[in-house]
Amino acid sequence: MRGWGVGVLVGGLLVACGACSTADESPRPEGTGGWSLPAEPDPGVRDAMRGLWDGMSVRHAAQEELIRRCMTKAGFTYVKSPSPTGDVAPTMGVEPYGQSVADAKRHGYPKDPVNDRPATETDPGNGGLSASDKAKWHAAYFGDGSSSVEIELPNGESVGTNANGCLAEARATLYGSVELEIRVVNFAGMLPIVAQRQIRVDPALKTLNDAWAACVKAKGLGEFADPEAARVKAKEFASQGTPAEARKKEITLAVADAECEAETDYAPKRRTLEDRYYTVALQKYQGPVTEIISANKHALTKAKQILSGAGA
Numbered sequence: 001m002r003g004w005g006v007g008v009l010v011g012g013l014l015v016a017c018g019a020c021s022t023a024d025e026s027p028r029p030e031g032t033g034g035w036s037l038p039a040e041p042d043p044g045v046r047d048a049m050r051g052l053w054d055g056m057s058v059r060h061a062a063q064e065e066l067i068r069r070c071m072t073k074a075g076f077t078y079v080k081s082p083s084p085t086g087d088v089a090p091t092m093g094v095e096p097y098g099q100s101v102a103d104a105k106r107h108g109y110p111k112d113p114v115n116d117r118p119a120t121e122t123d124p125g126n127g128g129l130s131a132s133d134k135a136k137w138h139a140a141y142f143g144d145g146s147s148s149v150e151i152e153l154p155n156g157e158s159v160g161t162n163a164n165g166c167l168a169e170a171r172a173t174l175y176g177s178v179e180l181e182i183r184v185v186n187f188a189g190m191l192p193i194v195a196q197r198q199i200r201v202d203p204a205l206k207t208l209n210d211a212w213a214a215c216v217k218a219k220g221l222g223e224f225a226d227p228e229a230a231r232v233k234a235k236e237f238a239s240q241g242t243p244a245e246a247r248k249k250e251i252t253l254a255v256a257d258a259e260c261e262a263e264t265d266y267a268p269k270r271r272t273l274e275d276r277y278y279t280v281a282l283q284k285y286q287g288p289v290t291e292i293i294s295a296n297k298h299a300l301t302k303a304k305q306i307l308s309g310a311g312a
Contacts, residue, residue, distance in 0.1 A: 035198050035284075041275030042282070046092070049278055052188040052292050053089040055300035060084070062303030063170045067141070070166035074140040077125035078166075091192045096228035098267035104254035108247065109231050141166050149178050153187045154288040155194050173306075174299040181299075184292040191289070195281040199274055208269055215260035221253055227266070230257045 042048075064080040071078035094110055103110070126137040139145075143162025150160035159182055162168055168178050175181035199205055209226040216230065217223055224230045234253050237246040261267055282289055 035277065035280050037276045038279055041272065041279045045275050045278045045282065048282055049192055050087075050089040050092050052191065052289070052296070053087050053092075055296055055303070056087045056089075057084045058307070059174060059296070059299050059303045062306040063174060065306060066170035066173055067166045070169055071125070071137075071140060074166065076137050076140055078141070079123060079125045081122070081124070089188075089192075091189050095267075095271075096226075096231055097261060097270060099254065099258050099261075101255060101258040101262060104258040105251065108250040108254045109234050139165065143168055149182065151179055151183055153183060153190060154285050155187070155190060157186075157190060159183075159186050174302050175295055176298070180295055184288075184295045187285075187288055188292050188296075191281055191285060192278070195274070195277040199277050202273065202277075204273055205270065208264065208266060208273075211264045212260050212266050215263055216256055219256045219260070221256045227257055227261065230254075 060081075061083040064083065068078045068080055099110060124141075126134045129137055143165030145162060147163040148160055149163045149168075150158060152158050161178065161182055163178055171178050171181040175184070212227065213224055221230075222233075224233065230253055234250045237249045240246060240249070
């Protein structure tokens with residue numbers, strides 16, 4: 001499997017399952033070394049979070065080019081995975097709330113550029129190979145399993161990958177080492193998730209969601225825990241009836257969702273709460289964040305050299 005988004009792959013590496021969990025990691029009270037929230041978030045904190053992925057589209061393109069060259073030397077065909085047209089922070093996607101009533105009436109729910117991409121996979125170059133040759137292709141790409149790297153991320157999660165093969169070689173060329181690449185790429189993806197775990201168990205979010213849910217229920221649209229649950233339900237409409245009927249159901253739910261958000265002042269309150277947690281996350285992991293920015297900057301310079309033909 002190849003790709004560039006968390007939930008598929010991050011930098012060619014699947015994020016550890018624990019990173020995608022919303023398991024209880026409750027905010028601890030001030031003074032215990034936990035998540036003591038500031039009264040107000042830092043300005044631009046979301047841009048700072050997304051900035052951990054600045055240059056990712058160029059780095060991805062260079063990584064794919066390095067893999068192609070390596071696979072060619074190994075005697076195999078490799079079809080490069082398309083790079084995104086712009087930088088995407090895969091765990092900072094479209095907010096599952098905040099749509100205006102006017103947009104809901106026109107479009108229903110918005111699409112998420114990461115999670116709503118078509119589940120298609122192009123042939124990376126091994127589609128016509130025999131079973132034995134396909135196994136050799138995979139060993140050349142992923143590594144033969146004879147050596148591996150496993151590291152612990154700053155938040156305690158562990159990730160690992162093969163230390164040889166064309167994918168590992170490309171990572172090491174861009175970042176200087178496989179260890180550094182999997183550490184910074186994975187933690188850049190995990191940091192918003194770490195903060196979101198805390199947000200999900202904050203009583204302030206439950207209070208906000210309960211007010212929104214009561215409003216939607218009063219409109220006769222059913223019971224939902226939060227706006228995200230309503231969007232998940234809307235996706236089910238596609239398999240229920242004709243496209244026109246599904247579209248009508250989606251718009252009806254989206255409009256009620258948006259109206260209730262407006263009535264409860266949902267989006268501004270939730271964004272402020274989330275940004276307070278993002279502020280703490282960036283402060284709590286200031287050292288690793290600095291490492292991510294520095295490593296990505298170095299790798300971006302290397303990537304531009306590679307794509308211009310001047311690099312390895």
